[in-house]
Amino acid sequence: MKKLLVVLLAVFVVMSFAQLKVALLINGTLGDKSFFDSAARGIKMAEKDLGIKATIIEMGYDQSAWRPTLEDIADQDYDVIIVGTWQMQEILEDVAPMYPEKKFIIFDTTVDYSKGDLDNVYSILYKQNEGSFLAGALAAMITTSGMEKTNPQPIIGFLGGMDIPVINDFLVGYIEGAKYINPNIKVIISYAGAFNDPAKGKELVLAQYRQGADISFNVAGETGIGLLEAAKEMDKWAIGVDSDQALIVEEKDPDMAWHIVTSMMKNVDLSIYRALKLTIEGKCPYGKAEALGIAEKGIGLADNKYYEKIVPKKFRDKIKEIEKLILEGKIKVDTAFGMPREKLDELRNSVRP
Amino acid sequence: MNELVHGILSPQFFYSILRVTTPILFAALAALLSDVAGSTNIGIEGMMLMSAFWGVMVSAWTGSAWIGLLAGVTSSVLLSLALAYFYLNLKTDLVLAGIAFNIFSSGATVFLLYLFTGDKGSSSSLKSYVLPKIDIPLIKDIPVVGDILSGHHVLTYIAFISVFVVQYFIYKTPLGLRLRAVGENPDAAQSVGISVKKIRYISMLLSGLMAGFGGAFLSMGYVSWFARDMTNGRGFIGLAAQALGGHSAFGSMWGSLLFGLAEAASYTLQAIRIPSEFTNMLPFIFTIIALAIYARSKLLQIKKIKEEEKKA
Amino acid sequence: MRNKMVLFEVVRTALTIAIALLLGYLILIFATDDPNTAFKWFIYGPISRLRRFVELLNRATPLIFTGLAVSIVFQAEIFNIGAEGQLFFGAVAATFAALYFPQIPFLHVIIVLIFAMAAGGLWAAVPAYMKAKWNASELVSSLMMNYVAFYLGLYIINYHMRDVNAGFLVSYKFPRTAWLPRLLRRYNLYPGIFIALGFAILVWFFLYRTKYGYELRMVGKNKEFARFSGIKVENVIIYSQIISGMVAGLAGAVEIMGLYKRFVWQMTPGYGFDGIIVALLARNNPLAVIPAAFLVAYMRTGALIMGRMTGIAPEIVMMLQAIIILLITAEAFLSFWKKRIIEKAAMEQEEKK
Incomplete structure (x- = not known):
């Protein structure tokens, strides 16, 4: 009898998890071809493979709607609610303790667990500095390589969405990686001040190319679509971000894809998929933050046909070598999180053209 | 630093001024065409947005940028027609409409x-699809000048040509004269047999036409997609540029170029950490000052006339 | 006849709203296979749960302030549409006062609100002075002031009060003494709505029970006549706009003190233009502003809840708002009926003679 009950209970548990109801709240809109789209892709993958029931809600850019939406969704019968970015962090810290029976996942930032009752929140961080180190190294090699679309000046570009820690984490890795290859490298750094203004992104990057950059790193969400367009228009190089952007644009615009040497992938999709899988298996570490880097496949350069055709083998080998050094801990990449402002400014000024 | 100076004074910088000025110039001409007939078209922003949207949609459906342009401009003109109907037939307040x-x-x-x-x-x-860029023969081979003036988007040329056309239209054609007559004194115009309503309809539609070109430029040249609220206030900036320039198409052009210069500079100056907020703000302050000076001089003029009348 | 005219305006407004809702339903038929469910959430959403009703209250709060602000200038027949800039700059000034003034409980909140009012008033004073002194169009100058407020405000926040450790372009968090705190434990209700209601009564008292309010309304009705009867029209033009700006300034301050506890805007929130709709619906009557603001907030909350539940773009509500503005301001809409009321009254008067 007891055994039967246990079996029944087990079946019940499996059943209820089989129908895990998940909501992904996007505090913006889809279609950025990078960050949010990647999160949505992770949910779609989980829906297909793990048999969850998922809803994706685009909350738009009006912040007054974000908190009410999160509360409203938490009131409903969802088991796991996923949000992302720092802007949702304070709201989640406030809302999650009111719903101890629900699970929350927040990506690309971490809640402050010292604020108390957040045992039902799992935070996912990414070591974008490691991947950006590779991107910086690659850009530094390409800019003086004499390849087509380049000039002899050792100038590379960086387009950030905003001057904020998570974006600067990319920047720090990028600069350090570029300096690792060429200590005299110059980096033109532009911030668009918005993640949803591709027209401004385009203008900023056109200005970068005019000032002698021949390759630029896109770290700007939807704004970065402007960078890809600028690269195509001025016939220069681009490094994509978050998703494998060459593969995303190739169908619609093959010409644009041939301007994207690689993408620094921040695998939001895989990390969300992994978190949901672990949740179903009962192994997801709620109440903790995890940082995913190259070792955990949270981060990495896109290795696709464009990368192989555009980038010479010796550069690709060099990237592999650096990747190994990072994995072995022989190269330590600094992070912008907790970096004093003066130190960040010093680093930025050291590469100013 | 050298690269930076190079970046600012490069021909490409001046080239980009013309490019970012284009939508503002269209908006300013739209504002001018309605303003000479005495109606302030606040709806330019919305007309541009509509045109930008339909331009992209129809070009994607038909595979032709030109049909897209036609659809975009048509949508803008239809919108201006609707606005004119509310304003002139249903007597809605024009600003609120x-x-x-x-x-x-x-x-x-x-x-x-x-x-x-x-x-x-x-x-x-x-x-x-996007509309093509055009190289101007002969000019394109001149160093520096060619880099600045040639190779622009077709609508950029149309914008600057429109300045001359609009100026000619307003000051040298009978219809333009009527537009001005209605703008200056609608009652007097009515009394000499000009249909104020008809003239204001025409000026609204022309305004919608210009706004349509401006919107289509944004989504079919400036960038190659439509994004929500992508006009980003350019319709209003056009009103400001026109206010700077008074009732002259050339004035509107200089006003627009000032805003274009500020915008282009803000992108380039960011590299030496000059806040773009600052560069972007300046033209608006210029406009306010210019408005004050303009209004003051007009007031003084009126006073002077009155005093002379008294003496006489 | 006066009662009949009031009735006429009420019926006209009701009919306008009904037409807008009907159009909304028609649009939904094109947008979805299940327009009934979507429409149900739109209409019933805001009152379906206490939490959603609180969301409605919070949305109505800034609209009451801006509705009042616009009503004041419209009563004086002045087209100052600068409420957007006034509230933005009011919020910036509030941020300054919240961060840099001594943290004395209660008093701190008052100081912050006074700063916001002063900033809003100052912002409105520029077009007001230009209008009174040189007869410059307040329409264009107030529009320009919106942009100056926006860029200058962002400059002040992003370069002088910015929390560099935050993951977005936001100001430092306000100290607790500058919060409008949450009133209920589980519901995000803050006292903003009560402040707004209080101000509606204050503005009504000012307009209908003081000499200044009387003069303001006289100038609105007939400027030349007002001048003739000894009213200093220029003074009225200035103080009406300044008072309007002060009320608008509060809209921004109250919202950030209640909902975010720091400055978070990188775009203007749009409440200034919403205020125009509210004022039109209320026929510039401060007490009628309250139901009008609730109505607009209701439609918006309903649309957002519909979006949350069905995925339909909530922007549909903007089209309905536009139709409401057009029909209410269209003099010719239902004018035949108005004409009949007037004719009938005239005939009755004739008969009495």
């Missing part, structure tokens, strides 16, 4: 985008 049309366009474009593509942010999942 203009604001309503802006709100409508902002909502309708996003909603239709969602209906047609499923996206709520931008049309980047669609393959839409």
Whole structure:
């Protein structure tokens, strides 16, 4: 009898998890071809493979709607609610303790667990500095390589969405990686001040190319679509971000894809998929933050046909070598999180053209 | 630092001024064409947005940028027709109706985008087409000048040509004369047999035409997609540029170029950490000062006339 | 006849709203296979749960302030549409006062609100002075002031009060003494709505029970006549706009003190233009502003809830708002009926003679 009950209970548990109801709240809109789209892709993958029931809600850019939406969704019968970015962090810290029976996942930032009752929140961080180190190294090699679309000046570009820690984490890795290859490298750094203004992104990057950059790193969400367009228009190089952007644009615009040497992938999709899988298996570490880097496949350069055709083998080998050094801990990449402002400014000024 | 100076004083910088000025110039001409007939078209922003949207949609459906342009401009003109109907036939306050049309366009474009593509942010999942760039023979071979003036988007040339056309139209044609007559004194115009309503309809439609070109430029040249609220206040900036320039198309052009210069500079100056907020703000302050000076001189003029009348 | 005219305006407004809703339903038929469910959430959403009703209250709060602000200038027949800039700059000034003034409980909140009012008033004073002194169009100058407020405000926040450790362009968090705190434990209700209601009564008292309010309304009705009867029209033009700006300034301050506890805007929130709709619906009557603001907030909350539940773009509500503005301001809409009321009254008067 007891055994039967246990079996029944087990079946019940499996059943209820089989129908895990998940909501992904996007505090913006889809279609950025990078960050949010990647999160949505992770949910779609989980829906297909793990048999969850998922809803994706685009909350738009009006912040007054974000908190009410999160509360409203938490009131409903969802088991796991996923949000992302720092802007949702304070709201989640406030809302999650009111719903101890629900699970929350927040990506690309971490809640402050010292604020108390957040045992039902799992935070996912990414070591974008490691991947950006590779991107910086690659850009530094390409800019003086004499390849087509380049000039002899050792100038590379960086387009950030905003001057904020998570974006600067990319920047720090990028600069350090570029300096690792060429200590005299110059980096033109532009911030668009918005993640949803591709027209401004385009203008900023056109200005970068005019000032002698021949390759630029896109770290700007939807704004970065402007960078890809600028690269195509001025016939220069681009490094994509978050998703494998060459593969995303190739169908619609093959010409644009041939301007994207690689993408620094921040695998939001895989990390969300992994978190949901672990949740179903009962192994997801709620109440903790995890940082995913190259070792955990949270981060990495896109290795696709464009990368192989555009980038010479010796550069690709060099990237592999650096990747190994990072994995072995022989190269330590600094992070912008907790970096004093003066130190960040010093680093930025050291590469100013 | 040298690269930076090079960046600012490069021909490409001046080239980019012309490019970012284009939509503002169209908006300013739209503002001018309605303003000479005495109606302030606040709805330019919404008309541009509509045109930008339909331009992308129709070009994606038909595969032709030119049909897209036609659709965009048509949508803008239709919107201006509707605005004119509310204003002239239903006696709606023009400013409030203009604001309503802006709100409508902002909502309708996003909603239709969602209906047609499923996206709520931008049309980047669609393959839409852009209008071509044009190299001007002879000029393109002149060093520096060629780099600045040649190779622009076709609508950029249309914008600057329109300045001359509009100026000629307003000051050298009978219809332009009537427009001005209605703008200066509608009662007097009516009394000499000019249909004020008809003239204001015409000026509204012409205004919508210009706004349509401006919107189409944004989504079919400046960038190659539609994004929600992508006009980003350019319709209003056009009103400001026109206010700077008074009732002259050339004035509107200089006003627009000032805003264009500020915008282009803000992108380049960011590299030496000059806040773009600052560069972007300056032209608006210029406009306010210019408005004050203009209004003051006009007031003094009136006073002077009155005093002379008294003496006489 | 006066009662009949009031009735006429009420019916006209009701009919306008009904037409807008009907159109909304028609649009939904095109947008979805299940328009009934979507429409149900739109209409019933805001009152379906206490939490959603609180969301409605919070949305109505800034609209009451801006509705009042616009009503004041419209009563004086002045087209100052600068409420957007006034509230933005009011919020910036509030941020300054919240961060840099001594943290004395209660008093701190008052100081912050006074700063916001002063900033809003100052912002409105520029077009007001230009209008009174040189007869410059307040329409264009107030529009320009919106942009100056926006860029200058962002400059002040992003370069002088910015929390560099935050993951977005936001100001430092306000100290607790500058919060409008949450009133209920589980619901995000803050006292903003009560302040707004209080101000509606204050503005009504000012307009209808003081000499200044009387003069303001006289100038609105007939400027030349007002001048003739000894009213200093220039003074009225200035103080009406300044008072309007002060009320608008509060809209921004109250919202950030209640909902975010720091400055978070990188775009203007749009409440200034919403205020125009509210004022039109209320026929510039401060007490009628309250139901008008609730109505607009209701439609918006309903649309957002519909979006949350069905995925339909909530922007549909903007089209409905536009239609409401157009029909209410269209003099010719239902004018035949108005004409009949007037004719009938005239005939009755004739008969009495």
